[in-house]
Amino acid sequence: MMNENVIEVSNLTKKFGHFTAVDHISFNVKKGEIFGFLGANGAGKTTAMQMLCGISMPTEGKGTVAGFDIFKENEKIKRNIGYMSQKFSLYEDLRVWENIRLFGGIYGLSDKVIAKKTDELLEELHFQHERNTLVKYLPLGWKQKLAFSVAIFHEPNIVFLDEPTGGVDPAMRRQFWEMIYAASDRGITVFVTTHYMDEAEYCNRVSIMVDGRIDALDSPAALRSQYNAESMDEVFRQLARKAKRVD
Amino acid sequence: MKQLIAFVNKEFRHIFRDSRTLLVIIGIPIVQILLFGFAINMEVQDIRVAFYDPTPDAFTKGITDQIRQNVYFNYQGKVNSMDEMEVAMRKGKLDLAVVFQQDFQESMVHSGKAAVQLLSNSSDPNRGSIAVNYATAIIADYQKEQMNISQIPFQIQTENRMIYNPLMKSSYMFVPGIMGLVMMIICTIMTSVSIVREKERGTMEVLLASPLKHGTMIFAKTIPYMVISFIDFIIIVLLSYFVLDVPVNGSLFLLSLIAIIYIVLSLSYGLTISTLVDKQVNAVIISAITAMLPVLMLSGMIFPIDNMPKILQALSTIVPARWFIDVVRKVMIQGQGFMMVWKETLALIGMILLLLGITIFNTKKRLE
Numbered sequence: 001m002m003n004e005n006v007i008e009v010s011n012l013t014k015k016f017g018h019f020t021a022v023d024h025i026s027f028n029v030k031k032g033e034i035f036g037f038l039g040a041n042g043a044g045k046t047t048a049m050q051m052l053c054g055i056s057m058p059t060e061g062k063g064t065v066a067g068f069d070i071f072k073e074n075e076k077i078k079r080n081i082g083y084m085s086q087k088f089s090l091y092e093d094l095r096v097w098e099n100i101r102l103f104g105g106i107y108g109l110s111d112k113v114i115a116k117k118t119d120e121l122l123e124e125l126h127f128q129h130e131r132n133t134l135v136k137y138l139p140l141g142w143k144q145k146l147a148f149s150v151a152i153f154h155e156p157n158i159v160f161l162d163e164p165t166g167g168v169d170p171a172m173r174r175q176f177w178e179m180i181y182a183a184s185d186r187g188i189t190v191f192v193t194t195h196y197m198d199e200a201e202y203c204n205r206v207s208i209m210v211d212g213r214i215d216a217l218d219s220p221a222a223l224r225s226q227y228n229a230e231s232m233d234e235v236f237r238q239l240a241r242k243a244k245r246v247d
Numbered sequence: 248m249k250q251l252i253a254f255v256n257k258e259f260r261h262i263f264r265d266s267r268t269l270l271v272i273i274g275i276p277i278v279q280i281l282l283f284g285f286a287i288n289m290e291v292q293d294i295r296v297a298f299y300d301p302t303p304d305a306f307t308k309g310i311t312d313q314i315r316q317n318v319y320f321n322y323q324g325k326v327n328s329m330d331e332m333e334v335a336m337r338k339g340k341l342d343l344a345v346v347f348q349q350d351f352q353e354s355m356v357h358s359g360k361a362a363v364q365l366l367s368n369s370s371d372p373n374r375g376s377i378a379v380n381y382a383t384a385i386i387a388d389y390q391k392e393q394m395n396i397s398q399i400p401f402q403i404q405t406e407n408r409m410i411y412n413p414l415m416k417s418s419y420m421f422v423p424g425i426m427g428l429v430m431m432i433i434c435t436i437m438t439s440v441s442i443v444r445e446k447e448r449g450t451m452e453v454l455l456a457s458p459l460k461h462g463t464m465i466f467a468k469t470i471p472y473m474v475i476s477f478i479d480f481i482i483i484v485l486l487s488y489f490v491l492d493v494p495v496n497g498s499l500f501l502l503s504l505i506a507i508i509y510i511v512l513s514l515s516y517g518l519t520i521s522t523l524v525d526k527q528v529n530a531v532i533i534s535a536i537t538a539m540l541p542v543l544m545l546s547g548m549i550f551p552i553d554n555m556p557k558i559l560q561a562l563s564t565i566v567p568a569r570w571f572i573d574v575v576r577k578v579m580i581q582g583q584g585f586m587m588v589w590k591e592t593l594a595l596i597g598m599i600l601l602l603l604g605i606t607i608f609n610t611k612k613r614l615e
Contacts (some may be wrong), residue, residue, distance in 0.1 A: 091261070185504065
């Protein structure tokens with residue numbers, strides 16, 4: 001793994017009035033890394049992620065994503081990242097190929113490239129026969145796989161996944177993580193939030209947010225030994241117990 | 248540009264895949280115009296007319312003959328007093344009474360003008376108003392004719408009075424009214440819902456994280472509805488003209504221009520609503536209450552503004568449809584030009600700017 005940082009953040013803060021949703025967080029993410037971003041509901045994960053994606057303006061601090069400043073260059077950031085939201089993020093009343101085409105178009109890919117990559121993608125997923133299916137008729141696990149493929153369709157430097165496997169069965173989750181590994185092998189950095197602690201074990205490094213701050217950040221193995229815990233689940237519980245905010 | 252096309256494509260697909268949406272945008276204008284049109288505009292023949300002419304002369308005879316000869320009128324005779332006329336009208340034997348002023352010709356020659364009163368029995372409002380319109384047109388023609396012959400400028404002033412129905416309703420009110428209503432429904436409700444739907448389903452977040460510019464997205468969202476509303480406008484004009492015999496007396500270009508301004512206004516309002524709510528249900532409710540109801544109640548489409556309490560009259564001035572319907576009536580029915588409607592048009596444009604301003608302000612605040 002290369003040692004180049006694709007995300008560098010220091011003292012990043014977001015306040016909504018008197019409420020500090022994200023409180024001076026600092027961390028770096030390396031290229032090709034799978035970075036787990038954990039925290040209880042309301043800990044500030046989504047807000048932090050939105051700042052990194054250029055959706056939300058930080059109140060203080062500084063940071064770069066894919067080499068671009070999060071204050072001044074969020075349009076450039078948006079070009080170089082992929083994003084998969086917590087809610088299912090494709091259009092249910094569009095066909096599979098139409099969704100791919102739409103997002104390809106939004107990211108400025110040419111028709112030729114889109115056509116070629118669509119074929120490749122469908123083949124890879126064994127999805128050829130579903131090309132003309134309306135997305136709403138796909139099973140949830142397939143939808144999520146498709147949504148992930150669409151999020152990295154334009155070969156971004158970083159892909160942000162906000163609880164990508166919510167509600168998906170374990171077998172499907174396993175397949176989904178294989179796709180994440182494949183993307184990481186191709187050099188795409190994966191920034192993922194999750195509620196499943198077994199998934200946290202799959203990450204190269206994990207940060208745990210409590211009340212808007214990052215209370216722990218290391219590889220899963222290091223965290224387990226630091227907190228003298230059997231599993232990530234136990235690490236998480238120890239930290240989350242300290243939370244004062246109630247969702 | 249490529250982004251825009253990709254996005255517009257998507258929007259059209261959303262519309263054409265949803266049969267309910269399709270029904271609303273194509274079905275509503277047709278059903279409304281036919282329903283209102285046929286319910287109101289039935290027969291306008293056999294208008295029973297009587298004349299009260301205290302001092303007969305060549306001019307009054309000329310006008311009387313013109314009206315008598317017209318196929319739509321059924322001559323009932325002359326009456327000898329206003330009382331007699333009133334009795335006949337009250338008994339429902341007359342639709343229209345033409346009352347000439349005393350010494351009509353003399354007044355015409357000396358002062359260049361003379362007055363004729365058209366009293367319509369508006370217990371059947373549609374019939375009454377059409378009778379008056381016909382008679383007015385005949386008198387105007389007659390005046391033109393006489394001016395060509397005599398080369399002396401003069402003016403016959405017609406004064407209309409609707410009796411037995413102070414709540415004057417006119418079929419000509421309905422066509423402009425339906426335009427105002429249909430475009431408001433399609434543009435405001437559909438646009439606000441289509442944007443709020445993206446928020447509700449979470450696709451908006453993905454779009455926000457994409458390089459797609461916010462402005463491009465909004466613009467792309469409004470294009471299909473703009474196109475469809477304009478098609479609806481054309482459908483309404485065609486149906487009105489060919490099926491309901493509503494004339495298009497003014498410039499079709501001006502009429503279309505006004506329609507486009509109103510469409511943009513309705514879209515802007517839809518956008519404003521979309522910045523205020525996060526649920527589709529709320530978007531529909533707010534649109535229905537604040538956009539549709541005023542069109543029905545306060546625009547003059549059904550209830551004449553002049554008969555409203557002062558406070559409602561004041562309130563009606565902020566209802567865009569009021570100005571739009573006014574302009575359409577002036578241009579389409581009365582055949583007036585831009586100089587007669589620029590004030591109303593300006594009011595509509597002012598409202599667009601205001602709404603877009605609010606929308607941009609709200610969006611900026613939200614993104615901070």
